[in-house]
Amino acid sequence: AQSVTQLGSHVSVSEGALVLLRCNYSSSVPPYLFWYVQYPNQGLQLLLKYTSAATLVKGINGFEAEFKKSETSFHLTKPSAHMSDAAEYFCAVSGGYSSASKIIFGSGTRLSIRP
Amino acid sequence: EPEVTQTPSHQVTQMGQEVILRCVPISNHLYFYWYRQILGQKVEFLVSFYNNEISEKSEIFDDQFSVERPDGSNFTLKIRSTKLEDSAMYFCASSGLQGGEQYFGPGTRLTVT
Numbered sequence: 001a002q003s004v005t006q007l008g009s010h011v012s013v014s015e016g017a018l019v020l021l022r023c024n025y026s027s028s029v030p031p032y033l034f035w036y037v038q039y040p041n042q043g044l045q046l047l048l049k050y051t052s053a054a055t056l057v058k059g060i061n062g063f064e065a066e067f068k069k070s071e072t073s074f075h076l077t078k079p080s081a082h083m084s085d086a087a088e089y090f091c092a093v094s095g096g097y098s099s100a101s102k103i104i105f106g107s108g109t110r111l112s113i114r115p
Numbered sequence: 116e117p118e119v120t121q122t123p124s125h126q127v128t129q130m131g132q133e134v135i136l137r138c139v140p141i142s143n144h145l146y147f148y149w150y151r152q153i154l155g156q157k158v159e160f161l162v163s164f165y166n167n168e169i170s171e172k173s174e175i176f177d178d179q180f181s182v183e184r185p186d187g188s189n190f191t192l193k194i195r196s197t198k199l200e201d202s203a204m205y206f207c208a209s210s211g212l213q214g215g216e217q218y219f220g221p222g223t224r225l226t227v228t
Contacts, residue, residue: 036219045219046218092158101217102148102160103148104160105157106157107157108157
């Protein structure tokens with residue numbers, strides 16, 4: 001069974017500040033991990049994914065995430081927040097090639113950017 | 116860039132009516148999925164479909180739901196008799212490989228009154 005837990009339903013940072021969105025996962029098989037972003041009234045856009053290659057994954061819009069097996073974490077970071085980063089962010093896990101690969105989503109973290 | 120499309124973008128229906136949500140996956144993809152997101156909640160897996168049959172379904176996907184790939188391009192989700200609690204955003208996704216990246220459509224907002 002797989003699950004993800006996102007710590008903090010709402011995070012607020014100042015423009016230009018570091019963004020850190022936390023995600024912990026649980027998986028009985030080597031996981032594939034994802035971060036998706038959802039802007040208001042829009043669909044899901046893939047920010048980045050971890051598929052058992054490099055543990056530091058770089059994505060779009062300056063975001064990156066580091067897979068830490070010892071901590072079962074996959075936190076999302078961005079060095080300097082921009083107003084356009086305000087959105088809902090979902091961490092997600094799948095069983096990768098070993099399973100039917102449904103994606104299990106976390107509850108989401110709403111990111112707000114203060115001017 | 117190829118993308119998943121969904122129609123309609125918004126569907127309003129009365130309780131007890133049947134609805135069909137349509138999706139056109141990316142053309143060379145083989146794996147298809149439906150997810151839903153009730154307003155303010157997380158995205159939930161409904162069903163996966165491969166080789167013209169259901170691969171996996173969640174407990175949400177009861178007998179009121181069905182999926183079909185009626186031709187080479189469309190993938191549909193049918194809700195036979197809608198309930199108020201079926202009101203949600205429904206996302207279609209497709210993947211070219213088992214375990215590969217899933218590409219999501221923009222969603223259909225279903226409102227049951």
